[in-house]
Amino acid sequence: MRNKEEKTMLEVIEPDYMAEFSCIGLLCPDTCCRGWDIVIDEATCERYEKSHNAEFKAMISRAIVHRKEETDEGEKDIACIRMGKGKRCLFLCNDGLCMIQRKTEETNLSETCRTYPRVIYIWNEEYAERSLCVSCPAVARLILERKEPLRFVTKKIAASELDGLRITDKNQRLETDCLPLRRFLIQVLQDRKLSLERRIELANEFFWKAGGLSGHHAEKKFNHLVDFYQQKLKIAETIRSQDVSAVINNTLIVHQLDGIRQLFFQRLQNPELRPSFRQQLKTVLSHWQLNEESQISQNSVQQYIEDKEFYRLFFLPQYSGLLENYLVNEVFKNIFITEEGAPFYVEWFRLLIQFVIVRALLISALPEDPEALVQEHIIECIRQTSRVIGHDGLYLQQVMSQLFANQLEEAAALQDFCNRLLGGNNLEIKEI
Numbered sequence: 001m002r003n004k005e006e007k008t009m010l011e012v013i014e015p016d017y018m019a020e021f022s023c024i025g026l027l028c029p030d031t032c033c034r035g036w037d038i039v040i041d042e043a044t045c046e047r048y049e050k051s052h053n054a055e056f057k058a059m060i061s062r063a064i065v066h067r068k069e070e071t072d073e074g075e076k077d078i079a080c081i082r083m084g085k086g087k088r089c090l091f092l093c094n095d096g097l098c099m100i101q102r103k104t105e106e107t108n109l110s111e112t113c114r115t116y117p118r119v120i121y122i123w124n125e126e127y128a129e130r131s132l133c134v135s136c137p138a139v140a141r142l143i144l145e146r147k148e149p150l151r152f153v154t155k156k157i158a159a160s161e162l163d164g165l166r167i168t169d170k171n172q173r174l175e176t177d178c179l180p181l182r183r184f185l186i187q188v189l190q191d192r193k194l195s196l197e198r199r200i201e202l203a204n205e206f207f208w209k210a211g212g213l214s215g216h217h218a219e220k221k222f223n224h225l226v227d228f229y230q231q232k233l234k235i236a237e238t239i240r241s242q243d244v245s246a247v248i249n250n251t252l253i254v255h256q257l258d259g260i261r262q263l264f265f266q267r268l269q270n271p272e273l274r275p276s277f278r279q280q281l282k283t284v285l286s287h288w289q290l291n292e293e294s295q296i297s298q299n300s301v302q303q304y305i306e307d308k309e310f311y312r313l314f315f316l317p318q319y320s321g322l323l324e325n326y327l328v329n330e331v332f333k334n335i336f337i338t339e340e341g342a343p344f345y346v347e348w349f350r351l352l353i354q355f356v357i358v359r360a361l362l363i364s365a366l367p368e369d370p371e372a373l374v375q376e377h378i379i380e381c382i383r384q385t386s387r388v389i390g391h392d393g394l395y396l397q398q399v400m401s402q403l404f405a406n407q408l409e410e411a412a413a414l415q416d417f418c419n420r421l422l423g424g425n426n427l428e429i430k431e432i
């Protein structure tokens, strides 16, 4: 009896906010049933095809479209829900309820619809990780309004609670060696004795050194690096005055602006971008006078320096906890390495470009918009960006293929780009 019970229980690690989440349904200002592609997983497609409910089957066949997508394993057929006017799901009723759920039952919803905004991984058939996505308004408030750092808890739940909700494929296996990497990234990002900017730089530096380690001595090298960065954190704490006074170096600023310009123009190429977000991107480009072709001007540099100083003096003291919780949630949710998955750096790159876009939107709004220092506005900016960038795998592919096409050393090129976006304000601490 005891054995049977143990088999059905699963260990889950999750941030301590999980139990507080509940969907706000009809009160939601931005329902998850509108504004993006809703993919229907293969198992759900098969279930729909086998349905004996003729009315339901006819409704489904009208509402599902198929498209071809390039994946690592070649061209794949992707089934999506056909979107109506305003990119609204055809199954979304005027009262905000879902027609599939109403006509049949909740278990008939696709994996995406049943799971969102939860992100659930079951690793190596042994343990699970759950977190939430800030693109949902209720989640954004839950995570970003909180003052204290995110904490992670381990609990046991009945494995059946996660039936039909996992994101991981059955055969996807986690390189468990990557977990200490993620833990240390979170430790660095939560070191509130340092400025947030410095924490991000250190986390980025550490990630590129530690993420690619492999071979017999990888563990030893990793531990050595952790010791080194522990020391670096301590030294940075003792000389915090240097930490906050950014060395104003025009070359670094030009690099940062150039990176922002590339990311923004790349994003504007998407014809389906939400008009409000498109306008926000254009406003930033025009605020810093960034054109696609011409060189970064001295006026742009000067304006950026002033805006960033404003951000450092007025924004960060009030909101670095909010940005920290956002980053830590993203790291927990996305940074892991699978045995057969994408190269180790892809998700870190995605996380950083998303953060840099959020930061650019916030910094440029400060001198222009009186609402820019209002918490609600900041949360909405992060949420929107997460929705239009974090959930768009195509954008990541486009950035990588256009900016780094034909680069033999893709990892080195991406690392260099990340360093430039963060505009390293490095302290001179000799590596041991």
Ligand code: SF4
Residues within 6 Å of the ligand: 022, 023, 024, 025, 028, 029, 030, 031, 032, 033, 116, 117, 135, 136, 137, 138, 139
């Ligand atoms: S976006 Fe979040 S709050 Fe809004 S309907 Fe979806 S789950 Fe509910």
